[in-house]
Amino acid sequence: MKETKAERSGEGKGSRKGGGGRKGGGPKKKPVSRSVKAGLQFPVGRIGRYLKKGRYSQRVGTGAPVYLAAVLEHLATVLEYLAAEVLELAGNAARDNKRTQSRRRGDRRRRETQSREEKPKAGT
Template sequence: FSGGRGSCRSRSARAGLAFSVCQMERLLRAGRYAKRLGASAPIFLAAVIQFLTATVLGLAGDEARHRRTAYITPELVDRALHNHELLSGLFTMTTVSQVAPARY
Protein backbone atom coordinates (compact mmCIF):
# COMPACT_ATOMS: atom_id res chain seq x y z
CA PHE A 1 0.00 0.00 0.00
CA SER A 2 1.60 3.22 -1.10
CA GLY A 3 0.76 6.55 0.45
CA GLY A 4 -2.19 7.51 2.54
CA ARG A 5 -5.84 7.86 1.85
CA GLY A 6 -6.79 9.42 -1.49
CA SER A 7 -3.52 8.66 -3.24
CA CYS A 8 -5.21 6.38 -5.77
CA ARG A 9 -6.32 8.83 -8.45
CA SER A 10 -6.77 8.09 -12.11
CA ARG A 11 -4.53 9.64 -14.73
CA SER A 12 -7.56 11.52 -16.07
CA ALA A 13 -8.20 13.05 -12.64
CA ARG A 14 -4.54 13.96 -12.18
CA ALA A 15 -4.52 15.66 -15.59
CA GLY A 16 -7.84 17.40 -14.89
CA LEU A 17 -9.58 15.77 -17.85
CA ALA A 18 -13.07 14.41 -18.33
CA PHE A 19 -12.03 12.07 -21.14
CA SER A 20 -10.45 8.76 -20.18
CA VAL A 21 -6.66 8.67 -20.55
CA CYS A 22 -6.67 4.86 -20.15
CA GLN A 23 -9.10 4.46 -23.03
CA MET A 24 -6.99 6.72 -25.25
CA GLU A 25 -3.94 4.61 -24.42
CA ARG A 26 -5.82 1.41 -25.19
CA LEU A 27 -6.96 2.79 -28.56
CA LEU A 28 -3.47 4.03 -29.43
CA ARG A 29 -1.97 0.64 -28.61
CA ALA A 30 -4.70 -1.25 -30.48
CA GLY A 31 -4.20 0.93 -33.56
CA ARG A 32 -0.48 0.06 -33.74
CA TYR A 33 0.44 3.55 -34.93
CA ALA A 34 3.98 3.17 -33.59
CA LYS A 35 6.18 0.52 -31.99
CA ARG A 36 6.60 2.58 -28.83
CA LEU A 37 4.19 4.87 -27.04
CA GLY A 38 5.26 7.72 -24.76
CA ALA A 39 3.67 8.17 -21.36
CA SER A 40 2.27 11.60 -22.22
CA ALA A 41 0.79 10.68 -25.64
CA PRO A 42 -2.60 9.41 -24.36
CA ILE A 43 -2.86 12.38 -21.98
CA PHE A 44 -2.23 14.82 -24.81
CA LEU A 45 -4.72 13.02 -27.09
CA ALA A 46 -7.41 13.05 -24.40
CA ALA A 47 -6.82 16.77 -23.83
CA VAL A 48 -7.06 17.56 -27.56
CA ILE A 49 -10.27 15.54 -27.96
CA GLN A 50 -11.76 17.20 -24.88
CA PHE A 51 -10.87 20.65 -26.23
CA LEU A 52 -12.39 19.90 -29.66
CA THR A 53 -15.54 18.51 -28.06
CA ALA A 54 -15.94 21.55 -25.81
CA THR A 55 -15.39 23.89 -28.75
CA VAL A 56 -17.90 22.15 -31.01
CA LEU A 57 -20.53 21.92 -28.26
CA GLY A 58 -19.97 25.57 -27.34
CA LEU A 59 -20.50 26.65 -30.96
CA ALA A 60 -23.57 24.41 -31.26
CA GLY A 61 -24.92 25.89 -28.01
CA ASP A 62 -24.46 29.40 -29.40
CA GLU A 63 -26.31 28.31 -32.54
CA ALA A 64 -29.14 26.84 -30.42
CA ARG A 65 -29.34 30.04 -28.38
CA HIS A 66 -29.47 32.05 -31.60
CA ARG A 67 -32.40 29.93 -32.82
CA ARG A 68 -34.04 30.05 -29.37
CA THR A 69 -34.12 26.28 -28.95
CA ALA A 70 -33.47 24.38 -25.73
CA TYR A 71 -31.67 21.40 -27.30
CA ILE A 72 -28.50 20.92 -29.29
CA THR A 73 -29.49 18.83 -32.31
CA PRO A 74 -27.24 17.12 -34.88
CA GLU A 75 -28.32 19.79 -37.38
CA LEU A 76 -27.03 22.54 -35.07
CA VAL A 77 -23.72 20.70 -34.62
CA ASP A 78 -23.40 20.37 -38.39
CA ARG A 79 -24.24 24.05 -38.92
CA ALA A 80 -21.78 25.14 -36.22
CA LEU A 81 -19.01 23.09 -37.85
CA HIS A 82 -19.88 24.45 -41.28
CA ASN A 83 -19.91 28.09 -40.14
CA HIS A 84 -16.57 27.95 -38.31
CA GLU A 85 -13.60 28.71 -40.56
CA LEU A 86 -11.01 26.39 -38.97
CA LEU A 87 -13.31 23.55 -37.93
CA SER A 88 -15.00 23.35 -41.32
CA GLY A 89 -11.62 22.53 -42.86
CA LEU A 90 -10.88 19.95 -40.17
CA PHE A 91 -14.24 18.19 -40.55
CA THR A 92 -14.63 18.35 -44.35
CA MET A 93 -14.81 14.56 -44.73
CA THR A 94 -17.05 14.06 -41.67
CA THR A 95 -20.75 13.27 -41.82
CA VAL A 96 -22.86 14.33 -38.85
CA SER A 97 -25.76 11.90 -38.48
CA GLN A 98 -29.15 13.57 -38.76
CA VAL A 99 -30.82 10.73 -36.88
CA ALA A 100 -31.55 12.02 -33.40
CA PRO A 101 -32.66 9.69 -30.58
CA ALA A 102 -36.29 9.87 -29.56
CA ARG A 103 -37.08 12.24 -26.69
CA TYR A 104 -38.80 10.84 -23.65
Protein backbone atom coordinates in the same frame (compact mmCIF):
# COMPACT_ATOMS: atom_id res chain seq x y z
CA MET B 1 23.67 -1.58 23.64
CA LYS B 2 24.64 -0.09 20.30
CA GLU B 3 22.60 -0.65 17.12
CA THR B 4 24.35 -2.13 14.16
CA LYS B 5 24.22 -0.54 10.75
CA ALA B 6 21.85 -3.27 9.49
CA GLU B 7 19.43 -2.65 12.35
CA ARG B 8 19.40 1.12 11.72
CA SER B 9 18.61 0.59 8.02
CA GLY B 10 15.70 -1.71 8.90
CA GLU B 11 17.29 -4.92 7.71
CA GLY B 12 17.66 -6.50 11.11
CA LYS B 13 15.28 -8.32 13.46
CA GLY B 14 13.06 -10.16 11.02
CA SER B 15 12.32 -7.40 8.54
CA ARG B 16 12.52 -8.25 4.87
CA LYS B 17 15.31 -7.02 2.69
CA GLY B 18 14.40 -4.04 0.51
CA GLY B 19 11.26 -3.23 2.55
CA GLY B 20 10.09 -0.52 0.16
CA GLY B 21 6.39 -1.06 0.82
CA ARG B 22 3.99 0.94 2.95
CA LYS B 23 5.24 2.07 6.33
CA GLY B 24 3.25 1.17 9.40
CA GLY B 25 0.82 -1.18 7.67
CA GLY B 26 -1.86 1.50 7.42
CA PRO B 27 -4.81 1.52 5.06
CA LYS B 28 -4.12 1.08 1.36
CA LYS B 29 -4.27 4.26 -0.73
CA LYS B 30 -7.08 4.57 -3.24
CA PRO B 31 -5.73 4.46 -6.82
CA VAL B 32 -5.88 7.77 -8.68
CA SER B 33 -6.52 7.64 -12.42
CA ARG B 34 -4.36 9.48 -14.90
CA SER B 35 -7.41 11.49 -15.96
CA VAL B 36 -7.82 12.81 -12.42
CA LYS B 37 -4.11 13.55 -12.16
CA ALA B 38 -4.25 15.53 -15.41
CA GLY B 39 -7.52 17.23 -14.43
CA LEU B 40 -9.40 15.87 -17.46
CA GLN B 41 -12.84 14.36 -18.04
CA PHE B 42 -11.77 12.25 -21.00
CA PRO B 43 -10.37 8.77 -20.17
CA VAL B 44 -6.59 8.85 -20.53
CA GLY B 45 -6.18 5.11 -19.94
CA ARG B 46 -8.73 4.17 -22.58
CA ILE B 47 -7.21 6.53 -25.14
CA GLY B 48 -3.77 5.05 -24.42
CA ARG B 49 -5.16 1.56 -24.89
CA TYR B 50 -6.71 2.55 -28.23
CA LEU B 51 -3.43 4.11 -29.36
CA LYS B 52 -1.56 0.88 -28.59
CA LYS B 53 -4.25 -1.36 -30.05
CA GLY B 54 -4.56 0.70 -33.24
CA ARG B 55 -0.95 0.08 -34.25
CA TYR B 56 -0.27 3.75 -34.96
CA SER B 57 3.36 3.27 -33.93
CA GLN B 58 5.56 0.64 -32.36
CA ARG B 59 5.66 2.43 -29.01
CA VAL B 60 3.39 4.98 -27.38
CA GLY B 61 4.88 7.44 -24.89
CA THR B 62 3.32 8.04 -21.49
CA GLY B 63 2.43 11.64 -22.29
CA ALA B 64 0.78 10.93 -25.65
CA PRO B 65 -2.62 9.74 -24.35
CA VAL B 66 -2.72 12.59 -21.82
CA TYR B 67 -2.07 15.17 -24.52
CA LEU B 68 -4.57 13.59 -26.91
CA ALA B 69 -7.24 13.47 -24.18
CA ALA B 70 -6.65 17.16 -23.43
CA VAL B 71 -6.96 18.07 -27.12
CA LEU B 72 -10.15 16.02 -27.51
CA GLU B 73 -11.64 17.60 -24.40
CA HIS B 74 -10.85 21.07 -25.72
CA LEU B 75 -12.46 20.25 -29.08
CA ALA B 76 -15.56 18.93 -27.31
CA THR B 77 -15.79 22.18 -25.35
CA VAL B 78 -15.53 24.25 -28.54
CA LEU B 79 -18.18 22.11 -30.27
CA GLU B 80 -20.48 22.47 -27.27
CA TYR B 81 -20.08 26.26 -27.41
CA LEU B 82 -20.79 26.34 -31.16
CA ALA B 83 -23.86 24.14 -30.76
CA ALA B 84 -25.20 26.46 -28.05
CA GLU B 85 -24.67 29.48 -30.30
CA VAL B 86 -26.43 27.82 -33.27
CA LEU B 87 -29.30 26.72 -31.03
CA GLU B 88 -29.73 30.24 -29.69
CA LEU B 89 -29.73 31.72 -33.20
CA ALA B 90 -32.23 29.11 -34.38
CA GLY B 91 -34.50 29.90 -31.44
CA ASN B 92 -34.32 33.62 -32.19
CA ALA B 93 -35.10 32.99 -35.87
CA ALA B 94 -38.06 30.75 -34.97
CA ARG B 95 -39.43 33.40 -32.62
CA ASP B 96 -39.06 36.13 -35.26
CA ASN B 97 -40.63 33.90 -37.94
CA LYS B 98 -43.65 33.31 -35.71
CA ARG B 99 -44.18 37.05 -35.44
CA THR B 100 -44.04 37.57 -39.20
CA GLN B 101 -46.53 34.74 -39.77
CA SER B 102 -49.04 36.26 -37.36
CA ARG B 103 -48.66 39.61 -39.11
CA ARG B 104 -49.30 37.95 -42.46
CA ARG B 105 -52.47 36.38 -41.12
CA GLY B 106 -53.68 39.82 -40.12
CA ASP B 107 -52.86 41.12 -43.59
CA ARG B 108 -54.85 38.27 -45.18
CA ARG B 109 -57.89 39.10 -43.05
CA ARG B 110 -57.62 42.74 -44.01
CA ARG B 111 -57.33 41.83 -47.70
CA GLU B 112 -60.37 39.57 -47.47
CA THR B 113 -62.48 42.32 -45.94
CA GLN B 114 -61.25 44.80 -48.51
CA SER B 115 -62.05 42.44 -51.39
CA ARG B 116 -65.63 42.04 -50.14
CA GLU B 117 -66.16 45.76 -50.31
CA GLU B 118 -66.64 47.23 -53.74
CA LYS B 119 -63.69 49.16 -54.96
CA PRO B 120 -64.23 52.13 -57.20
CA LYS B 121 -63.20 51.46 -60.77
CA ALA B 122 -60.36 53.51 -62.10
CA GLY B 123 -61.41 56.46 -64.23
CA THR B 124 -65.05 56.59 -63.09
